[in-house]
Amino acid sequence: MADPVPAVLAPAVAVAPPAPYTPDFDSPYYLSTSDHGGVVIVTKPLTGVGDFPSWLRAFRMALEGRNKIGFVDGSLPMPAEDDPTHRFWVRNNAIVGGWIMNSVAEHIAQSLLYVDTARDMWLFLSKSYQQSSAPRKYRVKQKLRDLRQASMDVASYFTAIFAVWKEFKSIRANHSCTCGRCTCLLSKRWNDEDESDFVIDFLFGLNDEYEGVRSHILAMDPPPDLQTAYNLVLQQEQQRLIRPVKPSDAVVFQTSSPSLPEAISAVSSSTFKGKQRPLCTHCGLYGHTIQKCYRLHGFPPGYRAPKSGITASPRPSARSQTKPSNNFANVATDTGCVADVDKLSLNQIHDLCSKINNRLKSSNATITENGAPASDPDTGTFSGIDDWEG
Structure with a gap:
């Protein structure tokens, strides 16, 4: 009997171990290079009840953009320890918990330090700071x-x-339709x-x-x-x-007006209306004209200043607005004395005397011993009242 042919044993095939789990981009376990525990994902931290609604809205948007909302709303529970995704869940849970602590005030973060999961942190904040x-x-x-x-x-x-x-x-x-068949x-x-x-x-x-x-x-x-x-x-x-702004009624617009000398000349005209008071163009005071100005023609004998002691402030006259001519000089002062004669040349003095004589002849006035014109019927007898004072 022939010996049996020994059976040929097939070589053993080595079984490769399962490939480690690698989360892809769409997985909630995926972490980019910028996803770490020190990131602050909201601009304004939670400080209390008043800003919790806005903080809640901003934080949810940040988590949804990173595909991590399931770690706080309970839709992604922790897997079993033998599950290959367990270690990824633990890592992501710690990172999301760090984001929560970085997004609240320091006194709130102290109360979250020993809370285990991001979900429990979320529930604690909702119960503590969300109003009814x-x-x-x-x-x-x-x-x-x-x-x-x-x-x-x-x-x-x-x-x-x-x-x-x-x-x-x-x-x-x-309010929305719940039956799904509403067409209104x-x-x-x-x-x-x-x-x-x-x-x-x-x-x-x-x-x-x-x-x-x-x-x-x-x-x-x-x-x-x-x-x-x-x-x-x-x-x-x-x-x-x-639109251009309309001018207000209260705005005062400048208009062209005659110069001061012209205005004084107009007021000092020989014709006056009603109770308008004349204005002297020499001294600038009201109550008389230049033809009867004591400061120009001299003060009458016995003149006394007003007892009130109040002296009217002379207004600027036309003579002060123009440069004085070399042919004229102030020859009378408040005391009736001749002034600045030493500064006049001989020709100017003769010319001045000639003008004075001609003026006296034309008005039939006489010169008193004090050098002042004598009173005439037009001016009347001096009564001591300062009728030319403004």
């Missing part, structure tokens, strides 16, 4: 009603009130109603100079949408900026 619906709605509605344009331009005012309106809309219940566009109608209410709030806070465009928008039927109302107000602001 009614008080929060009242606070936001009050802020919306109290907001006024004041010194802001239209664009800045619209931006400020739009942010408050969006916050109010986020806490307001949104309930959601659109509800949004249009919200927008109409906001247009009223926007117009209510405008300054009084926009009363015209405000009345125009309120009178429109159907009411305009938010963008149309904003554009109308913005156009009104631009027109006010380029």
